[in-house]
Amino acid sequence: MTNSWTDIKNTDLVLIMGGNAAEAHPCGFKGIIEARNTRGAKLIVVDPRFTRSASVADYYAPIRQGTDIAFLLGVIKYCIENDKVQWEYTKNYTNASFIVGEGFTYSDGLFSGYDEAKRDYDRKGWSYEVGEDGFAKVDPTLQHPRCVWNLLKEHVKQYTPELVERICGTPKDKFLHVAKAISETSAVDKAMTSMYALGWTQHSKGSQNIRCMAILQLILGNMGLRGGGMNALRGHSNIQGLTDLGLMSNLIPGYLTLPVEADVDFATYMGKRAFKPQRPGQVSYWQNYGKFFVSFLKSMYGTAATKENNFAYDYLPKMDVGSYDVLRAFEMMHQGKMNGYICQGFNPLMSFPNKDKVRAALGKLKFLVVMDPLKTETARFWEDHGEYNPNNPVDVKTAVFELPTTTFAEDEGSLTNSSRWLQWHWAGATPPGEAKTDTWIMAQLHLRLKALYAKEGGAFPDAITNLHWPYKNAADPQPAEIAKEINGYVLEDVENPTEPGKKLLEKGKQVAGFGVLRDDGTTACGCWIYSGCYNEAGNNMARRDNKDPDNTGAYLTWAFSWPANRRILYNRASADLTGKPWDPKRKIIEWNGEKWSGYDVPDIAPTAKPDTIMPYIMTEEGVGRLWVRGLMKDGPFPVHYEPFESPVVNVIAPKIQGNPAARVFKGDMANFGTAKDYPYAAVTYRLTEHFHYWSKHVSVNAMLQPEFFVEISEALAKEKKIEAGSWVRVWSMRGSVKAKAVVTKRIKPMQCDGKTVHIVGIPIHWGFMGAAKKGHGANTLTPFVGDANIETPEYKAFLVNIEPTTPPAVA
Amino acid sequence: MTTFQPLDVVRRSASVTTSPAPNRDVEVAKLIDVSKCIGCKACQSACLEWNDLKEPVGVNVGVYDNPHDLTPNTWTLMRFTEWENPTSGNLEWLIRKDGCMHCEDPGCLKACPAPGAIVQYANGIVDFQKANCIGCGYCVKGCPFNIPRISQVDHKAYKCTLCSDRLALGQQPACAKACPTSAIMFGTKAEMVAQAEKNVSILKTRGFDKAGLYNPPGVGGTHVMYVLHHADQPQLYAGLANNPRISPIVEMWKGVSKYAGMAVMGLAALVGVAHYAIKGPNKVSDEDEAQAKRLAEGKS
Structure with missing residues (x-):
């Protein structure tokens, strides 16, 4: 979130699109109710289904899944044409006036620079025109035909309300109602908050869904305001912490990136990260990259990281491909190229697309280690659970090790929530049986590996044997020790250049924040954006003072918000x-x-x-980007593409259909179904009663939603002779499941481009372990295709067929 | 928070004795604003957890309501209704938390034949006293909202206690505490009526002209009240009673017929006394004795 949960109460309009806050974030939903009761705020929900959020909304508009970009580009067009733009903001705080270089084109769904064989763009042609002073050229009058504003105007021109209705199935009058309400927040005294979640991310163009709303929020002047912002509602209590700490294959903590093979040395790596300002005098804060990166290396390798060896730059792995995301990992496993897998707090058999492929891949491993507090399906993939998990244990050669861990309530540490708040928590219970904390287990693994390398050597043991391990008890690092390391500390005294004789930094002290980090090896910091969380003032994450002067919702003395305890970004x-x-x-x-x-x-x-x-200090431009030069793999502007499996043809680019830059593995291209065999548009989602695949282990939650079901409209039920509460079979190109049918008025067929589109809603929560009734996982059906930029699978839009059936055989 | 004097009994089932004059200044109420409810079922789980109840894992029968009805273990239940509003043409998903309404004039208590099995406290809570319950099920018949359920295990009646045990310690009911959107609020009845007025006025500004408080007079008002968007049509909300009142059979049985029955009994006793006065006690004749002897010896 750019803002915070406690800021939602300041809004005038809540747009829930690409999420379902009431269903998946019931506790945060109170902010919406408060905004409505105290400010008369309105709540609009745009969703393929009439959700729990819609049940308390002021207005609901249906939309076919996977068409959000068409809808939002239509809203941008509406705002531009009706002069509902925060002009001062747009002219000064966005790159609307920047002039794009000659040669850029867009037609029929493709930008210039596309290479079909590579499914990738050459993005050089998307740069700004550079003046003699070395800075990007601008036209503050917005008259230049190639200024970003005019390119945007041209780009959205085709997304008329009629086209939006054809693509999205949203009736024109409903679209216009929503567009008008959104456009009113261009007034300086009005703000809209965009609350979204996996309904936008889990698409083959997920990143562009979000960018599209970011563009809209920028031209409405809603970014950086109380009650405004782009508010990603994270799906786990600490998934924000996961990305912040770089638990992605190509990241290191604080959104720094791992080197790739071409970054042969430190100088090459840093040379690509100059972040030179594009306009005179602008901050371009990433110019400090080297300070954060060197401080990170110092925290990783301690005294082994010296100026002479470029702070042990060579110890870092160099990526040979763009990323080793989960889809790629399982693709490699499936091909027999990955032999061991450590699965920590993670249930991929249930969570990843194409369950049958995942099960087969796990069966090709030599060993699988599962660290989890629960008996997960992944740990038991080798068991035979009849049609829920058909397997013959005798045939599975994978050695499986289950290491029981503590739950969040049984250990101490911090969780980072959607608001970017690092909140410390204390153990509330003693772990059962042999359960150990994740840090204890990881420390054991590390010490044993270190000993093995020390004894037996290896091709390159340095990166392991030199890992800095400063904990009092090496076998059991304490959360506070790790938190202090993440905050950062001073390694050598640093003189104050303006006041000789006085120390700027004192050896052994915690750094106050990332502002004092240095690239000369005198500071160490595990994650620069978290710096300040545990400084000389103590553990700021443990603060619990809830005073809030003038009720702004900031709560500056409650916990710690990254970066620098800032509550609203920009x-x-x-x-x-x-x-x-x-x-x-x-x-x-x-x-x-x-x-x-x-x-x-x-x-x-x-x-x-x-x-x-200008306000956007993290960009080289100093302003918000309506146009991106090279950061998005699939285009400087968002474009409507159909999901890889879609019931209709892409009306704006029939030849392109799906996102041309989305990542698809060879074998999976053949695994897409067509509307001829799979006529219905499916979507997967969560229910309030459950949390992913965990809560089905709890008897109360299991009782509240006991059994796997799918939701269909009354019309489809009638057409297919399906009765409410009866068994149905749902199948896709990947697999087949049996579920109970919930026949509902909350799902209605849509008219898209003259075709009736039926929707099949598939909640995700059931598996073959736990207290709930056994169920086929929803991901038996989902396709193995990832977003172009971050490889998130397309769980939200694919094709299925459905028919009445008999109950599953008892397993 | 004050404690709500939960143990001062003002009414007791099947008992003629009444308590000392109670202080009714601290009548409590739970207010459920249906328009703020997102149907998350946190109240339902909190109820199970606090009261240490176990409901078996059931099956899906095509709806979100689980279990499918109130049970001896499920004292509160979210009921989901899909309704197409004919005026606006819009779909509305009406979600109501069902459970004991804690009537001011409780039909269950009136119907109960077991002395002290159902009591009403000074704060308005209607509570079942398990030790005195005989499991006859008359409370089910007596309830205008069809709330109590008889356990097949111990043959006792069960329903929401309004967390009288938590109240005694100054805590609000578990469901109200768990509710993430303040759709469930708890306080004195006067506070809750005032709160309801605020909520209703907000709903009216949002276009719900018929919004109102559900506090049905037919049962003397309730200590669990709803704010409804369509207060003119309570039955839309999973069949909430439009105008609940105690069943006429219970009223008659415990009202007119009770006194008529007592009158008949009294009359019979009077006749007996009169008979005695006129005829005197029965006397055993010699002939009777001889007859009895023959019978005892097996001779006819």
Whole structure:
């Protein structure tokens, strides 16, 4: 979230699209109710299904899954044509005026630079025109035909309300109602919050779904404001922490990136990360990359990281492909190229697409280690559970080790929530049986590996044997020790250059924040964005003071919010070019002629003059990006593409159909079904009663939603002679499941491009372990295709068929 | 939070004795604003957890309501209704938390023949006293909301206690505490009626002209009340009673017929006394004795 859960109450309009907050985030939903009761805020829900969120909404509009970009580009067009743009904001705080280089084209769903064989773009042609001063050229009058604003206007032109209805199935009047309500928040005293979740990410163009809304929020002037923002509702209590700490195959903590093979040395790697400002005087904060990166290497390798060896840069793995995301990992496992797998707090057999492929892949491993508090399906993939998990244990050669771990309630540490708050928690219970903390298990593995390398050597033992391991009890690192390491500490005294004789940094102290990190090896920091969480003031994550001056929702003394305890990102943009808040009632920070101050930690240097230094300090441009140059693999603007399995032809680009840059493995291309054999549009989702595949182990939750079901409309039920509560078989190109039928008015057939599209809703929560009734997992059906940018699988839009059937054989 | 004097009994089933004059200043109420409810079932799980109840894992029968009805273990249940509003043409998903309404004039208590099996406290809570329950099921018949359920295990009646045990310690009911959207609120009845007025006025500004408080007079008002968007049509919400009142059979049985029955009994006793006064006690004649002797010896 750019804002926070406690900020939702400040909004005038809540748009829930690409998520279902009432269903999946019931506790956070209270902010919406408060905004409605205290400010008269409105709630609009756009979803293929009439959800629990829709049940309390002021307005509901249906949309066919996988068509959000068409809808949102239509809204952008509506705002532009009806002059519902926050012009001052758009002109000054976005790259609307930047001029794009000659040669850029877009036609029939493809941007210039596409290579069909590679399914990839050459993105060089998407750069700005550069002036003689070395900076990007701009046209503040927005007249230049190749300025971003005019390119955007041209790009959205075709997304008329009629086209939106044809693609999305949203009736024109409903689309216009929603578009109008959204456009009204372009007023300086109105804000809209966008609350989204996996309904936007789990698509082959998931990243562009979100970018599309970001563009809209920028031109409405809703970014950086109280009650505004792009608010990603994270699906686990600590999934924000997972990405922050870099648990992606190509990341290291704090959104730094692992080197690739071409980054042959430190200089090459850093040379690609110069982040030179694109406009004069702009901050481009990533210019500090080297300080964060070197401090990270110091925390990893301690004294083994020296200036002479480039701070042990060579110890880091170098990626030979773009990423080893989970889809690729299982593809490799399936091909027999990956032999061992450590599965920590993770249930891929249930969570990944194409369950049959995942089960086969696990069976090709030599060993599988599962660290989990529960008996997961993945740990028992080798068992025979009849049609729920057909297998012959005798044939499975994989050695499986189950290491029981503690749950969150049985150990101490911090969780990072959607609001970016690091909240410390304490153990509430003693772990049962042999359960151990994850850190204890990892420490044991590490010490044993280290001993083996020390004894037997190896091709390159240095990276393991030199790993910095400063814990009091090497076999059991304590959460506070790790937190202090993540915060960062000073390794050598540093003199103050302006006051000789005085120390800027004192050896052995915790650093105050990332602002003092250095690239000369004098500081260490495990994750720069978390710096400040455990400094000399103590464990700031454990703060529990809930005072909130003037009820702004900031709560600066509650826990710690990254970065720098800032509660609303881009909050400098809440004030105009003179530093006055756009809306005095929504003041966050203000320029008093000398410095910035207010309710939140300013997202700008305290003395940065408002008319010269622009608010988006993390971008090279200093402004928000309506246009991206090379950061998005699949285009500088979002385009409507159909899901890889779609009931209709892509009306804007019939030849392209799905995202041309989405990642598809060879064997999986043949595993897509067509509307001829699989006529119904399926979507998978969560229910309030359950949390993923965990809560079915709890008898109360299991009782509240006991059994796997699918949801269909009354019309489809009638057509297929399916009765409510009876058994149905649902099958896709990947597999087949049996489930109970819930026949509902909450799902209605849609009319898309003259065709009736029926929707089949498939909740995900059942498997063959736990207290609930055994069920076929929903991911038996889902396709193995990943988003172009972050490889998230397309769980939200695929094709199935359905028929009445008999109950499953008792397993 | 004050404690709500939960143990001052003001009414007791099948008992003529009444308590000392109670202080009714602290009548409590739970207010359920249906328009704020997202149907998450946190209240339902909190009820099971606090009361240490176990409901077996059932099956899906084509709806979200699980279990499919109240049971001796499920004292509160989310009921889901899909309704197409003919005026607006919009679908509405009406979700109501069902459970004991804690009537001011409780039909269960009136119907109960077991002394002290059902009591009403000074704060308005209607509570079942398991030790005195005979499992006859008359409370089920007596309830205008069809709430109590008889356990097949111990043959006792069960329903929501409004967490009278938590109240005694100054805690609100478990369901209210668990509710993430403040759809369930708890306080004195006066506070909750005032809160309801606020909630209703907000609903009216949102276009729900018929929004209102459900506090049915037919049972003397209730200590569990609803704010409904369509207060003119309570039956839309999974068949919530439009105008609940105690069954006429119970009223008659415990009302007119009770006194008529007592009158008949009294009359019979009077006749007996009169008979005695006139005729005197029965006397055994010699002939009777001889007859009895013959019978005892097996001779006819």
